[in-house]
Amino acid sequence: xxxxxxxxxxxxxxxxxxxxxxxxxxxxxxxxxxxxxxxxxxxxxxxxxxxxxxxxxxxxxxxxxxxxxxxxxxxxxxxxxxxxxxxxxxxxxxxxxxxxxxxxxxxxxxxxxxxxxxxxxxxxxxxxxxxxxxxxxxxxxxxxxxxxxxxxxxxxxxxxxxxxxxxxxxxxxxxxxxxxxxxxxxxxxxxxxxxxxxxxxxxxxxxxxxxxxxxxxxxxxxxxxxxxxxxxxxxxxxxxxxxxxxxxxxxxxxxxxxxxxxxxxxxxxxxxxxxxxxxxxxxxxxxxxxxxxxxxxxxxxxxxxxxxxxxxxxxxxxxxxxxxxxxxxxxxxxxxxxxxxxxxxxxxxxxxxxxxxxxxx
Numbered sequence: 001x002x003x004x005x006x007x008x009x010x011x012x013x014x015x016x017x018x019x020x021x022x023x024x025x026x027x028x029x030x031x032x033x034x035x036x037x038x039x040x041x042x043x044x045x046x047x048x049x050x051x052x053x054x055x056x057x058x059x060x061x062x063x064x065x066x067x068x069x070x071x072x073x074x075x076x077x078x079x080x081x082x083x084x085x086x087x088x089x090x091x092x093x094x095x096x097x098x099x100x101x102x103x104x105x106x107x108x109x110x111x112x113x114x115x116x117x118x119x120x121x122x123x124x125x126x127x128x129x130x131x132x133x134x135x136x137x138x139x140x141x142x143x144x145x146x147x148x149x150x151x152x153x154x155x156x157x158x159x160x161x162x163x164x165x166x167x168x169x170x171x172x173x174x175x176x177x178x179x180x181x182x183x184x185x186x187x188x189x190x191x192x193x194x195x196x197x198x199x200x201x202x203x204x205x206x207x208x209x210x211x212x213x214x215x216x217x218x219x220x221x222x223x224x225x226x227x228x229x230x231x232x233x234x235x236x237x238x239x240x241x242x243x244x245x246x247x248x249x250x251x252x253x254x255x256x257x258x259x260x261x262x263x264x265x266x267x268x269x270x271x272x273x274x275x276x277x278x279x280x281x282x283x284x285x286x287x288x289x290x291x292x293x294x295x296x297x298x299x300x301x302x303x304x305x306x307x308x309x310x311x312x313x314x315x316x317x318x319x320x321x322x323x324x325x326x327x328x329x330x331x332x333x334x335x336x337x338x339x340x341x342x343x344x345x346x347x348x349x350x351x352x353x354x355x356x357x358x359x360x361x
Contacts, residue, residue: 011037016075018043024050028057032071032095040075048083055081058093070152072098082108090116096152099124147180150188150195153206156213163216175225176240186221188214257304257319266305273302277310318343 015038020029026049035056046055056071071091076099081087087110091097097116102124107113149155166173177185184190196214199206228236259266276289291299300321311317318340326332
């Protein structure tokens with residue numbers, strides 16, 4: 001019965017795609033030494049391995065790798081792990097994990113998974129899609145700051161890049177503090193002070209980067225995020241998931257409205273309407289645009305098409321149809337106000353008691 005992929009000494013330096021499925025006797029996929037050799041790996045899919053507890057293990061027989069405290073899968077772009085009921089972690093060992101090119105991560109059906117990496121450092125600067133158990137997706141950046149974070153020059157470089165993405169592209173960035181106080185990062189004391197002091201006496205290249213690294217740590221620490229402290233990791237994860245769900249609703253909350261089966265002539269209306277909507281000029285004007293005509297000429301159709309085209313240009317959007325008819329119903333205004341607030345704020349716990357009373361449970 002296969003317990004792991006290969007002996008720890010085997011190298012896969014030319015491997016680009018790795019797919020493992022229905023290996024029910026496998027306990028660990030590969031050793032840390034083997035993982036470090038996979039520089040060209042682009043896709044990894046692992047599924048339906050009932051006894052698999054760890055993807056990368058440093059406890060396999062013959063694995064005595066002591067050269068580096070990092071495992072960097074430098075070419076990996078897509079990682080999918082699902083239907084692994086015994087999996088507790090991607091890596092339970094001593095290693096910091098790096099995924100500099102990872103764009104998509106899917107984790108589903110891994111009910112025993114407690115953490116992705118027990119070391120607490122996961123570097124994913126290019127991650128743009130994360131799916132957990134199929135319930136939520138987030139296209140923004142999160143990163144973990146632990147007590148040994150500053151000991152990795154790679155992590156510090158990627159933190160600088162993450163903050164540049166935030167500045168240039170408006171990306172949402174969330175810091176998560178594990179085993180370290182935010183004040184230690186802001187003031188760069190403790191292990192952070194020691195690690196940064198060591199760079200001062202290292203190569204000229206690292207010394208040149210030191211000022212940027214310090215500034216990035218200060219900026220990151222001042223962002224809104226989470227601090228585990230002495231609390232339970234499971235509760236912290238739940239809070240992050242809830243925040244991600246709320247962010248998801250703001251980022252990808254809309255399913256495009258159905259306009260028409262054959263929307264003939266809509267583009268001509270866009271030519272007339274776009275200058276009126278005036279998106280992208282940086283102005284914060286409030287505008288009312290009226291579409292008038294007799295019933296059945298396509299006023300609502302044009303409004304839906306315009307909404308689909310321009311809604312994502314705004315921080316919040318809501319399409320309220322049949323306002324007059326709905327307002328005449330019992331609690332019709334409450335219903336309309338509730339939909340408007342939910343669409344704009346994305347809070348599923350928000351309750352509208354009446355038109356002047358709103359509560360969040």
